Amino acid sequence: MMNKQNETYTQISGVVAGIVFRNEENGYSVMKIDSADGGTITAVGNLPFVSAGETLTLQGSWDTHPSYGAQFKAESIEYHLPKTESEILRFLSSGAITGIGAATAKVIVAKFGEDTFRVFEEEPIRLAQLKGISERKALAIGESFRKQTALRRLTEFFSENGLSLKYALEVYSEFGDDAPAALRDNPYLLTGERYGADFSEADELAKNLGFSGDSSERVQAAVMFELWHNAENNGHCFIPLDKLTDATARLINVDGTLVREAVDSLCDAGSVAVEMTEDAENNAAVYLTKLFLAERYVAERLSSLANTERTISYNIEQFWQELDFGIELAAAQKEAVIKSVSRGAFCLTGGPGTGKTTTVRAILSLFERMGIRTLLAAPTGRAAKRMTELTGRDAKTVHRLLVTMIDEKTGKFYFSKNETNHIDADAVILDEISMVDLELMQALLKALKPNARLIMVGDADQLPSVGAGNVLADILAAEIIPCVRLTEVFRQAAESLIIRNAHKINAGLPPEQGKKNDDFFVLTSANGETTAQLIEELCATRLPKNMNIPPDQIQVLTPTKINGTGTRALNKRLQAVMNPPDAAKREKQFGDLIFRVGDRVLQIRNNYEILWEKPDGEIGAGVFNGDVGAIVRIDAAEQIVDVEFDDKRLTSYAFEQLNELEPAFAITVHKSQGSEYRAVILALMNVPKTLLTRSVLYTAATRAKELMIIVGDERCVYSMAENNRTKKRYTALRKRLAEYSGQAAAE
Numbered sequence: 001m002m003n004k005q006n007e008t009y010t011q012i013s014g015v016v017a018g019i020v021f022r023n024e025e026n027g028y029s030v031m032k033i034d035s036a037d038g039g040t041i042t043a044v045g046n047l048p049f050v051s052a053g054e055t056l057t058l059q060g061s062w063d064t065h066p067s068y069g070a071q072f073k074a075e076s077i078e079y080h081l082p083k084t085e086s087e088i089l090r091f092l093s094s095g096a097i098t099g100i101g102a103a104t105a106k107v108i109v110a111k112f113g114e115d116t117f118r119v120f121e122e123e124p125i126r127l128a129q130l131k132g133i134s135e136r137k138a139l140a141i142g143e144s145f146r147k148q149t150a151l152r153r154l155t156e157f158f159s160e161n162g163l164s165l166k167y168a169l170e171v172y173s174e175f176g177d178d179a180p181a182a183l184r185d186n187p188y189l190l191t192g193e194r195y196g197a198d199f200s201e202a203d204e205l206a207k208n209l210g211f212s213g214d215s216s217e218r219v220q221a222a223v224m225f226e227l228w229h230n231a232e233n234n235g236h237c238f239i240p241l242d243k244l245t246d247a248t249a250r251l252i253n254v255d256g257t258l259v260r261e262a263v264d265s266l267c268d269a270g271s272v273a274v275e276m277t278e279d280a281e282n283n284a285a286v287y288l289t290k291l292f293l294a295e296r297y298v299a300e301r302l303s304s305l306a307n308t309e310r311t312i313s314y315n316i317e318q319f320w321q322e323l324d325f326g327i328e329l330a331a332a333q334k335e336a337v338i339k340s341v342s343r344g345a346f347c348l349t350g351g352p353g354t355g356k357t358t359t360v361r362a363i364l365s366l367f368e369r370m371g372i373r374t375l376l377a378a379p380t381g382r383a384a385k386r387m388t389e390l391t392g393r394d395a396k397t398v399h400r401l402l403v404t405m406i407d408e409k410t411g412k413f414y415f416s417k418n419e420t421n422h423i424d425a426d427a428v429i430l431d432e433i434s435m436v437d438l439e440l441m442q443a444l445l446k447a448l449k450p451n452a453r454l455i456m457v458g459d460a461d462q463l464p465s466v467g468a469g470n471v472l473a474d475i476l477a478a479e480i481i482p483c484v485r486l487t488e489v490f491r492q493a494a495e496s497l498i499i500r501n502a503h504k505i506n507a508g509l510p511p512e513q514g515k516k517n518d519d520f521f522v523l524t525s526a527n528g529e530t531t532a533q534l535i536e537e538l539c540a541t542r543l544p545k546n547m548n549i550p551p552d553q554i555q556v557l558t559p560t561k562i563n564g565t566g567t568r569a570l571n572k573r574l575q576a577v578m579n580p581p582d583a584a585k586r587e588k589q590f591g592d593l594i595f596r597v598g599d600r601v602l603q604i605r606n607n608y609e610i611l612w613e614k615p616d617g618e619i620g621a622g623v624f625n626g627d628v629g630a631i632v633r634i635d636a637a638e639q640i641v642d643v644e645f646d647d648k649r650l651t652s653y654a655f656e657q658l659n660e661l662e663p664a665f666a667i668t669v670h671k672s673q674g675s676e677y678r679a680v681i682l683a684l685m686n687v688p689k690t691l692l693t694r695s696v697l698y699t700a701a702t703r704a705k706e707l708m709i710i711v712g713d714e715r716c717v718y719s720m721a722e723n724n725r726t727k728k729r730y731t732a733l734r735k736r737l738a739e740y741s742g743q744a745a746a747e
Helices: 085-093 102-122 124-129 135-160 165-185 187-191 199-208 216-234 241-252 256-269 289-306 316-322 331-342 356-369 381-391 398-402 438-447 471-478 497-506 528-547 567-578 655-660 694-701 714-722 733-746
Strands: 010-022 028-035 040-046 055-065 069-080 238-240 272-277 283-288 345-350 374-378 395-397 404-406 413-415 427-430 453-458 483-486 520-524 554-558 587-590 593-596 600-603 607-613 619-623 628-635 640-645 650-654 661-663 666-668 677-684 704-712
Touching (some): 010 040, 102 124, 102 135, 135 165, 165 187, 199 216, 216 238, 216 256, 241 283, 331 356, 404 607, 497 704, 567 666, 650 655, 694 704
Parallel strands (some): 040 069, 374 395, 520 704, 554 677
Antiparallel strands (some): 238 283, 587 593, 600 661, 607 619
């Protein structure tokens, strides 16, 4: 058993009386245990594969639930199979073994008694002696018991080594009965993307198993962890070899020579790819192989599409005459329409008020006249919803367009739309292209028909994608894909100070302070506390009462998570005034957070496996980083929180999965990309210097539809408008686009 040093941890033993609830995806369970010390205990935690009748030894701590009283939160588990006939009967009657119900359990135990489990494991064919059990069913029962035994051994292995049981199901789904052996051979496999364990967790297991500090497994795992961590958190597609060597050596305190040897070994094994490129600061670029292949594929496919001329099978002059939008398209807009239809790939960019939406509507209109079947997509649910509202056409998230599926055998997600099962469209218009990372772009390009058109639309001055790559910036820098940048702000749009100020910010100028009837204001405050108080007042009373903007249509943004005006502090304050405690509203404490019915929440990581359902009966999988929704139900008995996202997807989270959610009364500017709100309040006080950039201020300003208010230190506004520094991302897509374009042109 895991030895807990913290004196708050304790140990209990008892027989499982019944399972109240179990989440089959992650093993989170609520169960009643008849304690060896007398009385019945409620135990909760990641406790997979437990069935009624088993004897358990659990280590963990006591907690008090507001509705259900004392609960034992289990951190580790040790299984003891039932020994007496009555215990075995209760265990089998619970349905723990596939193919055995209460009636069959009685027959089996009557025949084999306390020898039942030995028969299951060593002589399952003997079960066929019993009436109603065929030889095929007998062998299936034996196989089910063998699997259950293996799962329990794996769980105990996790407990003995202090590992979180949340990884057990995933590891078993990948390695089956060989899971413990696989972990003994290489405990660092837990640090891979599939499991996402912190390096220190795997390192502790490795130490327990006798791995040395300079073992090849440890150094290689550290290299892979650094590559994955930087792609996930910093958007890099590769890391220059010198930087990777230094970072890895610091992480595990080894000599750089060992790191370079590990890179060579990983390259030989196909786990990483190494390439000399000027983009790596005249150093070797080290990629995760999947990102190397994705970058090459995206460059090759986009270059091929861009170099493919398409016929315009409609009289363009006649089309201009037929188009009735109530305005005359500008020359740049007409150029965009023609380029979108005459090449396989086209990019349309421009700031707010420059007519991107009108241009997209014109492209759609021409495509319809030409009989080109067109689908609309955006990276997030909010962006897709906004695209639908602006165009009048149904738009889907890219993930829904590609149809996210789960492989039942491996538990891994995949897109059913791919090279062999293309999207049924002649053209795809992809909005908010700045948010699309390299791997998602690869998946979309693979799913396009060979002769399809791809129209990419976005704002080049927005923040880049959360994931690896800098796709839009690289496309524009390469200058090989036809592109039109709209710059003229139309008269009606120019009446909005929000739009005028967005363009001033983009030009490096501070925004203009609004007058009484304007829609853009800067409210200065002295410190973090007064800033937070002013934001509370604006959300709770001033905007709802004076401007008729409901609280749920106000979004507070901030560049940072930390300090008194970061998301963590603001969310606690705003929850208290925008969704205060109420006897009629259930709530759940998770760590230092309280989730309450009515709360606005944000998904903070991609979860391709979680299921959702829409009111029309549509069922799918996948909730993604940046998706925003509201808590509509908390069921304490089932230990579930139901969240309805903006596009009406209803998703259930087990309490143990609440680490995937954060309150969203206040969110970072980065998380707001692709969204638009009636009113935006931007908190600027005590912001880290690295976040005081023009792109952050510009992105925040362009999220507001009717009202933009900046609250805080006015000096931050000036600093951000002046600072056009961007964080470097290591990517070679620009160079590859030029290379592949030259090859395509030569052919």
